[in-house]
Amino acid sequence: MYAHAASTAVAKIDLGGLAICHGLEQRARSHVAAIATIQQAHEGATVFCEGDRADNVYEVASGMLRLYKALPDGRRQITGFLSAGGLLGLSHNDLYLYTAEAITEVNLRRYPRARFERLVDEVPGLARRLLTATSDELRAAQDQMLLLGRKTAMEKIASFLLMMDDLHRDGGDADIVRLPMRRNDVADYLGLTIETVSRTLAKLKRDRTIALPTHDSIDLCDRDRLEELAAGDGGMDS
Amino acid sequence: MYAHAASTAVAKIDLGGLAICHGLEQRARSHVAAIATIQQAHEGATVFCEGDRADNVYEVASGMLRLYKALPDGRRQITGFLSAGGLLGLSHNDLYLYTAEAITEVNLRRYPRARFERLVDEVPGLARRLLTATSDELRAAQDQMLLLGRKTAMEKIASFLLMMDDLHRDGGDADIVRLPMRRNDVADYLGLTIETVSRTLAKLKRDRTIALPTHDSIDLCDRDRLEELAAGDGGMDS
DNA sequence: CGAGTAATTGAACCCGCTCAACTATCGTGG
DNA sequence: CCACGATAGTTGAGCGGGTTCAATTACTCG
Numbered sequence: 378m379y380a381h382a383a384s385t386a387v388a389k390i391d392l393g394g395l396a397i398c399h400g401l402e403q404r405a406r407s408h409v410a411a412i413a414t415i416q417q418a419h420e421g422a423t424v425f426c427e428g429d430r431a432d433n434v435y436e437v438a439s440g441m442l443r444l445y446k447a448l449p450d451g452r453r454q455i456t457g458f459l460s461a462g463g464l465l466g467l468s469h470n471d472l473y474l475y476t477a478e479a480i481t482e483v484n485l486r487r488y489p490r491a492r493f494e495r496l497v498d499e500v501p502g503l504a505r506r507l508l509t510a511t512s513d514e515l516r517a518a519q520d521q522m523l524l525l526g527r528k529t530a531m532e533k534i535a536s537f538l539l540m541m542d543d544l545h546r547d548g549g550d551a552d553i554v555r556l557p558m559r560r561n562d563v564a565d566y567l568g569l570t571i572e573t574v575s576r577t578l579a580k581l582k583r584d585r586t587i588a589l590p591t592h593d594s595i596d597l598c599d600r601d602r603l604e605e606l607a608a609g610d611g612g613m614d615s
Numbered sequence: 616m617y618a619h620a621a622s623t624a625v626a627k628i629d630l631g632g633l634a635i636c637h638g639l640e641q642r643a644r645s646h647v648a649a650i651a652t653i654q655q656a657h658e659g660a661t662v663f664c665e666g667d668r669a670d671n672v673y674e675v676a677s678g679m680l681r682l683y684k685a686l687p688d689g690r691r692q693i694t695g696f697l698s699a700g701g702l703l704g705l706s707h708n709d710l711y712l713y714t715a716e717a718i719t720e721v722n723l724r725r726y727p728r729a730r731f732e733r734l735v736d737e738v739p740g741l742a743r744r745l746l747t748a749t750s751d752e753l754r755a756a757q758d759q760m761l762l763l764g765r766k767t768a769m770e771k772i773a774s775f776l777l778m779m780d781d782l783h784r785d786g787g788d789a790d791i792v793r794l795p796m797r798r799n800d801v802a803d804y805l806g807l808t809i810e811t812v813s814r815t816l817a818k819l820k821r822d823r824t825i826a827l828p829t830h831d832s833i834d835l836c837d838r839d840r841l842e843e844l845a846a847g848d849g850g851m852d853s
Numbered sequence: 854c855g856a857g858t859a860a861t862t863g864a865a866c867c868c869g870c871t872c873a874a875c876t877a878t879c880g881t882g883g
Numbered sequence: 884c885c886a887c888g889a890t891a892g893t894t895g896a897g898c899g900g901g902t903t904c905a906a907t908t909a910c911t912c913g
Contacts, residue, residue: 446761448847454761469750475757497743504742505735511749512707518756519713523684523692525763526806530901560860568764573901575861592860592910609686768869798892811869813893830878830892 395486396462397436397506405500412493413486418442418479425466427476434493437463440483441557444475445565455566457517458558460545464510466490480558525568528609533567534577535606538587542597552597553590633724634700635674635744643738650731651724656680656717663704665714672731675701678721679795682713683803693804695755696796698783702748704728718796763806766847771805772815773844776825780835790835791828 395413398406416435418424424435427446437459444465445455456475459465468474497504524536542554556563560571567574578595581587586603588596597603605611633651636644654673656662662673665684675697682703683693694713697703706712735742762774780792794801798809805812816833819825824841826834835841843849 446757448761448765450847452765452847454764456757456760467750468754469747470754474754497746498740502736504746508735508742508746508749509707511746511753512705515749515753515756516706516708516712518753518760519684519694522694522756522759522763523686525760526692526803527686527690565764570902571860572862572903576901579861609688609690808870809892810871810894814869817893 395436397464397503397510399506401500401502401506405502408500409488409496409503412488412496416485416487418483418485420479420481422479422483424477424479424483424485425473427473429473431466431468431471431473432490434464434466434488434490435477436486436488437461437465438484438486440479440481442477442483443480443558443562443566444477446475453565454568455562456521457514458544458562458566464507467507467511480562530567530569530573530577531580531606531611532609533569534574534581535603537563537567538595538597539600539603539607542600552600553594554597555594557593633674635702635741635748637744639738639740639744643740646738647726647734647741650726650734654723654725656721656723658717658719660717660721662715662717662721662723663711665711667711669704669706669709669711670728672702672704672726672728673715674724674726675699675703676722676724678717678719680715680721681718681796681800681804682715684713691803692806693800694759695752696782696800696804702745705745705749718800768805768807768811768815769818769844769849770847771807772812772819773841775801775805776833776835777838777841777845780838790838791832792835793832795831 395406395409398409401409413436415438416424418440424442425431425433439461442459442463442465443455444457444459445453447453458480459477465477466473497507524533528536538554541556542552545555558566560574563569564571564574569577578587578589582589584602586597586599586606588598590596633644633647636647639647651674653676654662656678662680663669663671677699680697680701680703681693682695682697683691685691696718697715703715704711735745762771766774776792779794780790783793796804798812801807802809802812807815816825816827820827822840824835824837824844826836828834
């Protein structure tokens with residue numbers, strides 16, 4: 378689901394390749410495909426807001442989204458970044474529980490919620506697939522709780538870089554990971570400020586653990602070192 | 616150690632009342648009940664450890680558990696407290712993703728994982744029920760991410776007290792909420808130290824927002840004030 | 854090239870942590 | 884019943900990692 382080979386090489390979006398149905402039989406797939414419509418969101422656009430009536434479920438076809446919750450005074454916590462195959466809007470509540478915005482140009486498959494829910498009950502295996510997907514998200518959320526509650530800024534950044542590397546290990550350059558999101562998003566994902574993100578990356582750069590060829594790509598020169606740092610085995614040497 | 620008052624007036628645990636089957640037809644319920652065995656855990660006991668082979672799925676019949684993840688150096692993040700009806704061990708992975716320990720005396724229903732998984736595919740509606748339960752956990756996890764990443768100590772404590780109140784609003788005394796867990800657990804749940812938890816509770820007590828009749832129960836005198844604080848609308852008056 | 858936004862860097866501050874001492878509570882056994 | 888030790892919780896003093904505020908530099912796109 379998160380792993381997704383050569384994603385950006387897809388000149389035309391595969392409208393039939395519904396990731397939620399992966400592994401289901403053809404008849405089931407067509408049932409689900411039947412209620413899907415396509416929607417685009419340009420960079421920066423809001424797909425839906427926390428608190429809106431949850432009328433649709435979405436699946437990411439291409440591009441990347443940020444999901445976040447906010448406090449009344451504007452403080453944000455990004456709960457996750459979603460790329461091709463990711464599902465959103467799946468609350469069994471009446472309202473969306475978070476806001477979804479496009480980080481890049483995004484293509485979405487939209488499923489009207491009422492009809493989608495009916496399919497979950499009718500299409501054999503679909504509930505099971507969604508359960509797997511949701512369990513995966515929950516696992517990621519629990520990892521993130523450990524990160525937010527107990528890791529230092531350095532450990533957070535190291536964990537984040539390795540995470541992004543896992544996410545789209547897309548056969549490109551070996552150790553180069555692309556960060557489509559801004560520093561602002563990184564900060565709000567890790568529970569830090571943009572200044573701390575910037576300073577921490579600068580320190581990793583000085584230590585030659587990473588290199589920053591451009592602003593939105595990072596070369597993980599010393600992955601072993603990053604893994605030590607991410608686990609809290611950072612050692613005492615500054 | 617903890618007397619565990621009126622709530623557990625259940626002399627005999629209801630072995631048939633499987634919460635995961637709530638709403639399923641009788642035949643489905645009996646299928647699930649058929650593979651359940653009972654297990655007890657005394658206070659402080661470990662049910663399973665992060666990284667152990669995930670051989671069983673459990674359901675809490677009574678009592679309370681803490682689930683947590685830990686870093687190599689011992690830092691802990693409690694990802695949740697589970698009471699009657701809660702499920703644990705549901706990873707679709709081979710290994711448990713967190714450690715589960717009993718906070719009070721606990722009664723569990725244990726389901727061998729292989730057989731449980733088979734039932735998920737065979738019993739109609741079961742996957743759907745588990746999806747609902749998991750979605751609920753995910754929602755809670757996302758709220759907790761906002762708390763851990765962006766709330767102040769005071770906001771964390773206020774949110775926590777209201778959460779505990781919601782959790783077992785069991786018709787007992789109007790505003791008295793019982794905290795079965797130790798300060799240590801509260802701290803590791805909120806990403807704070809025990810000292811900060813203690814100091815913050817003391818401040819709320821000085822402000823007459825709460826009262827502490829005993830160590831493990833809290834009187835929410837001014838719930839409105841707590842809700843302001845929890846949302847970050849704390850106001851400027853010390 | 855120039856305006857606007859994003860990112861970096863520096864300096865001072867502060868919230869929550871660390872370290873330490875003290876107090877309260879509980880369980881045990883004389 | 885109290886004495887005792889062990890554990891949990893509270894309180895205080897000082898520190899420090901990360902924030903805040905501010906200035907500078909680097910991009911991006913007309």
